[in-house]
Amino acid sequence: MSEANHDAAVGKLDHCQITGSKNLFEAIDLGHQPPCDALLTEEMLDQPEATYPLKLMICPDSGLAQLDYVVDGSVIYPAEYPYRSGISEPLREYQRAFADGIVKQFDIPVGSLCVDVGSNDGTLLTGFKKIGMKTLGVEPTNIAKIAVAENKIDTIQRFFTEELATEIARDHGLAKVITMTNVFAHMAPLGEVMRGFVKLLDQDGIFISESQYLLDVLQSNQFEGIYHEHIRTYSLKSLVKLFPYYDMEVFDVQRASRYGGNIRIYAARTGVKEISPRVGELLALEEEVGLFKPETWAKWRERVTENRTKFMQLAYDAKSKGQKFVADSCPGRGAVLVNYYGIDKTLMPYISQLPGSEKVGQYLPGTHIPIVDNKIILEDQPDYIVILAWHYGEFIMKNWRAKGIKSKFVLPLPEFKVVED
Numbered sequence: 001m002s003e004a005n006h007d008a009a010v011g012k013l014d015h016c017q018i019t020g021s022k023n024l025f026e027a028i029d030l031g032h033q034p035p036c037d038a039l040l041t042e043e044m045l046d047q048p049e050a051t052y053p054l055k056l057m058i059c060p061d062s063g064l065a066q067l068d069y070v071v072d073g074s075v076i077y078p079a080e081y082p083y084r085s086g087i088s089e090p091l092r093e094y095q096r097a098f099a100d101g102i103v104k105q106f107d108i109p110v111g112s113l114c115v116d117v118g119s120n121d122g123t124l125l126t127g128f129k130k131i132g133m134k135t136l137g138v139e140p141t142n143i144a145k146i147a148v149a150e151n152k153i154d155t156i157q158r159f160f161t162e163e164l165a166t167e168i169a170r171d172h173g174l175a176k177v178i179t180m181t182n183v184f185a186h187m188a189p190l191g192e193v194m195r196g197f198v199k200l201l202d203q204d205g206i207f208i209s210e211s212q213y214l215l216d217v218l219q220s221n222q223f224e225g226i227y228h229e230h231i232r233t234y235s236l237k238s239l240v241k242l243f244p245y246y247d248m249e250v251f252d253v254q255r256a257s258r259y260g261g262n263i264r265i266y267a268a269r270t271g272v273k274e275i276s277p278r279v280g281e282l283l284a285l286e287e288e289v290g291l292f293k294p295e296t297w298a299k300w301r302e303r304v305t306e307n308r309t310k311f312m313q314l315a316y317d318a319k320s321k322g323q324k325f326v327a328d329s330c331p332g333r334g335a336v337l338v339n340y341y342g343i344d345k346t347l348m349p350y351i352s353q354l355p356g357s358e359k360v361g362q363y364l365p366g367t368h369i370p371i372v373d374n375k376i377i378l379e380d381q382p383d384y385i386v387i388l389a390w391h392y393g394e395f396i397m398k399n400w401r402a403k404g405i406k407s408k409f410v411l412p413l414p415e416f417k418v419v420e421d
Contacts, residue, residue: 006189006190006194007189007190008189008190010071011069011070012069013066013067013070016062017231018062018241019059019062019241023060025057025058025060026057026058027056027057027058027297028055028056028223028226028300029054030054030056030226030339031054032053032054033052033228033339033340034339034366035228035365036333037076037335037365039362039364039365041362042363044363045363049365052069052228053069054067054226054227054228054336055069056226058297062237063235063236063238063241063291063292064233064238064241065234066231067226070188070231077140096124099125099127100127102179103128103131106177108177109176110132111134112134112175112176112177113134113173113174113177114128114135114177114178115135115138115175116135116180116181117138118182119144119155120143121143121147121150121151122146122151126151135154137153138158138159138168140157140159142157144156156168161189161192162195162199165196165199165200168200169199174201174202176205176206177205179207180208181210182211185232185233185234186231190242194242194243197248198247203269203272204268207248207266207267208267209239209265210262210264211263212230212234212261212263213233213235213261213262213263214235214238215255215285215286215289216261216262217261218297220260221303221307221415222413223340224333224334224337225260226336229332235291236263236265236279239267240279243267244270248267248269249267249268249275250266251268251272251275251276251279252265252273252276253278253279254278255282257391260390260391260413261391310416311410311416312342312343314384314410315343315347318347318384319346323384324384325348326349326352326382326386327348327351327386328352328374328385328396329392334351335365338366338369344368344369345369348369349369350369351364351369351372352371352373360373377405377407378405381406385400386412387410387411387412
């Protein structure tokens, strides 16, 4: 298949990024919001704050869901970008098990080059390094410095481009494994990224991507996973459509639990790997549930609204009774939920976060709710604790109960729920 122009310019995106089709329908409009990780310092609270349209559109022809407005990558990923994967224990364990599983499953020879694009603090690559692989991270933010200093992972602090891929291939050799976990949906110049993979991947190498999965967004009401970093939300259908443009194909797929549900795809050069029956089975399921039909998403919006109504009723009820209604954990997607629901610091006086997080001491964009060290939970014993990282809810609640917290927990998604015991 011939190459198409898959690079999206900054600004309005009115066509499918894979096929170019303008046959798009609206899944949800979340209004104008600030970038979810554009945290504010105290000095910034009195300054103007930029917001951008946040609307998800779906192309039934390709199966791709995408934002209808692209924010410049330098705005979304500044050098001081605050997300760090290694501070989350469940994610740390998940990523290291991921590395071990890939090497065993595909019998990757010891000493092979494994490249992680969007490598953050190098947590995933530490798993590959531990079992004897050559590792290299590509990370555009200052978190790259933590990867080098603390995790001893060689990391290039740049955006991944075709030019950089050529340099890596020249200086380090071709990669047997290229990974992108929760990154492949984030890059506006998709064609640039794909051409880079083709330059860097060994002839029998594999590309593995994990991304938020459109079917999980539907089934778990995950509207808050729609944010400016996630330019695209993939279905399997969309990925199967994309890779042949670059003489590659998806040969296997798995649904995984990370972030409340994601899709892991395995791709290689066309004809190199046998196509798993799981690919056809999941494609059939997507069609069966009506994933690409407007009426399916109209019903989904009703569920999103119902969850918001229940949540806000509880928040206002707690306020009227003088009860303390706070949040714990502060993933970027939590900012989308808080802004879309219309929660401010009069309803939610703070969001607590793990100590050591770069987010502590800053303020949530849009609502300006302060982010504080989570030791405050032990001091306050609040009436309600909203778990914004609801996908880690069981783990977080168990930890707080073990520390003697008696508060009621609020899980906003997939269905609004108050946990009292």
